[in-house]
Amino acid sequence: MTDRHLTAQHLAAAPPAVFGNAELIHLLNRTTFGVSRSDINALSGKNLNQVVATLFTQPAVPAPPVNGYNDANYTDANVPAGTTWVNAPYTDGTANSRRLASFKAWWMGLMINQNSSILEKMVLFWHNHFATQTSTVDDARFVYKHNALLRQYALGNFKDFVKQITLDPAMLKYLNGYVNVKSAPDENYGRELQELFTVGKGPNSKYTEDDVKAAAKVLTGYTINTTLISSSFDATRHDATNKTFSAFYGNTVITGKTGANGSTELDDLINMIFKNNEVALFICRKLYRYFVYYNIDAATEANVIVPLADIFRKNNYEIKPVLQALFTSDYFYADAAKGCVIKDPVNLVAGMMREFNVTLPGDADYVNQYYMLTYLQTIASNIGQSIGDPPNVSGWPAYYQVPEYHELWINSDTLPKRNQFTDTLIGNGYTRNGKKLVIDTVAYTASLPTPADPNLLITDMLAQLYQVTVSQETIDFLKGILLSGQISDHYWTDAWNALKANPTDAANLKVITTRLQTLYKYIMDLPEYQLS
Structure with a gap:
């Protein structure tokens, strides 16, 4: 796989010699959760470009999660049963806790009920990349809004994406951006913006501690509003002095601005960061590890990552062209690229549901539907992947920790639990309130x-x-x-x-x-x- 000498032109123009059902299934397996019979039947016989175009089709915005959590012990007074809570007032910790459980069940349902689109896989990818934790954000409405933002930009423009993530209320809460003020700059987000979100920690990412401090000053002044579920810029909290960056950023000076114009310093910061080639290289490495394989040796770096990064930059940081090059290139379909990574827990759980077309209660029976989805989300959590709550700002170690990467998903605790789950669904199933989740063999x-x-x-x-x-x-x-x-x-x-x-x-x-x-x-x- 790494002995193919690909250029940017070849990545766009060298499809696999054969694109049959085996290649289709491999592509679907990497870009959707599991491979459903309905997807195989619908896409079999189509050529590679037709299938990739289908995968890039943006589904309709999903209906938001609903209140299926009222019971004899608690009633959410602000949200009638069966209606959404995403714009309701924050009332108390119990309501928020139940709304967060509703959110996680809803999200699991979207992954299971996805159509032939890469969107859900990309939402999980970006959730791991722009990692936040519901336990720290501590407001289900912000968590939902963050997820909606991931969906909006998952296949869009990465540069615009980074700006919107910076202004996102959940991210402002998670990385202390809302308490970053001129009298006491907080370096948390300024650091992660560079280290984890844009230029990364590659061998040539030579940003400095002074760059972190300067970025923190640029980012002073942003606040969150729990009533409006939004963020805003407060010029009185903003550091209006000039900010000087290192040679890594061309010794750029971001001129301090006063009043409402202070918010435009964020654009200056993002423009400066994105002039650096490390942004494209870092993101393309992450995409390669997520969709192809974790090992990036010198040949892969030179012959795959560098050309992909060139495509990324030449397309003004649009995400789709990079993925299109990835999925239409022969190395993606090499035998060595198939079956070479361990399924993450969400892929195991949601994928099995889709592979066997396991039936969930319908939307009208939202209480039992959410019960079942919560069960499935809990299974994924118990084997290492709680959606909404990666272990830290770096995401799940299996996506980045050298040298194990995906091997971290399997251990003496998680493997038996994986088998117990599939054994349960293939046997008597899981029953709740007279409803059953079971594989109809x-x-x-x-x-x-x-x-x-x-x-x-x-x-x-x-x-x-x-x-x-x-x-x-x-x-x-x-x-x-x-x-x-x-x-x-x-x-x-x-x-x-x-x-x-x-x-x-x-x-x-x-x-x-x-x-x-x-x-x-x-x-x-x-x-x-x-x-x-």
């Missing part, structure tokens, strides 16, 4: 192209559920589960055809269901299912 099998043929059935299911090739010994074992120890393929074929002819035959349905549950449980307990 018969329905899923029926959705495959040739379910009556045990050989093709195994081939098709593995093509969707695994991103790596398994041994013939494993395939033979899986087939043995379907045949229940018999030799002839007809033992499965006859049973399946009989079920299709008479779906009410309880005895045959039990036989078929038992075999399929054993089969899928085994498939999901193998290490290969943990790979993306």
Whole structure:
């Protein structure tokens, strides 16, 4: 994968020699949560550019989360049941806590119910990049507004994105921007703006402590309004002196401004930062690690990252052209790039729901729908990834910590919990208030192209559920589960055809269901299912 000598021109003009179902599934697996049968069926036969164009289609803005949390012990007096709380007054800690749980359930639902778009994967990417924690922001309305901002700019202009993140009430709260005043400049956001959000910590990112201090002074004066759920600029709190930066930024001097004009210093700061080539290199490295592989050696840096960064800069920091180059280049589809990373917990949970088309309660039954989504969000949290609450401002270590990266998702605690979750959903399921989350193994099998043929059935299911090739010994074992120890393929074929002819035959349905549950449980307990 790293021996391909790509230039910026090649990245845009060298698609893979073949784009068939295997390549489609790999692309979907990296750009959506799991690979659903509906996406495979809808996109199979389309060429690469058509599929990528579909992935870049911006979905409609989703309806906001609602109050499904009233119960015998608590009623949110400001938010009637079934209506949204995102613009309601902040009342007390109990309401806020329940609204935050509502937000997390809602977000999990968007990932599970996504269409054929990369948006949800990008929202999670940017949530990790511009990391905030609900526990610190401590206002569900700000948290929701922050997520809406991630959605708005996820595929837009990164430079504009950085400015809006800087002014975002949740970020101002999280990194102390709202208490950054001329009499006591707070360096928190000024540091992370450079170290984590723009130029990064690469070998050539030579910004200085004085640059951090100067940036902090530029950023003085911003406040948050909990009534309006917004931010604003207060000139009386702003440092209007000149700010001098280091040679890394060309010894730039940002002229201090008074009154309302003080807010324009933010534009000067962002313009100065984005003149530095390190911004494009840093972001392209993060995108490569998220969508391709964590290891960036010297050849990958020179032949992939540098050309991608060139595309980023030449397109005025628009995000789409970089991703388009990434997904239409042959190295993305190299065998070494497939199944080479461990699924993050959200991808495991949301992906499994989508792969098997597990049914959730509908919007009208919002109470039980949110209960179920909270269960799924809690599972992801218990195995290492609580959406809304990465461990710190750097995000989840599995995305950046050398040398382990994605291997950090798996340990002696999380792997058994992963298997317990998939075992539960493939078996008796999760039940709450008479509603059940469970994988319908018969329905899923029926959705495959040739379910009556045990050989093709195994081939098709593995093509969707695994991103790596398994041994013939494993395939033979899986087939043995379907045949229940018999030799002839007809033992499965006859049973399946009989079920299709008479779906009410309880005895045959039990036989078929038992075999399929054993089969899928085994498939999901193998290490290969943990790979993306």
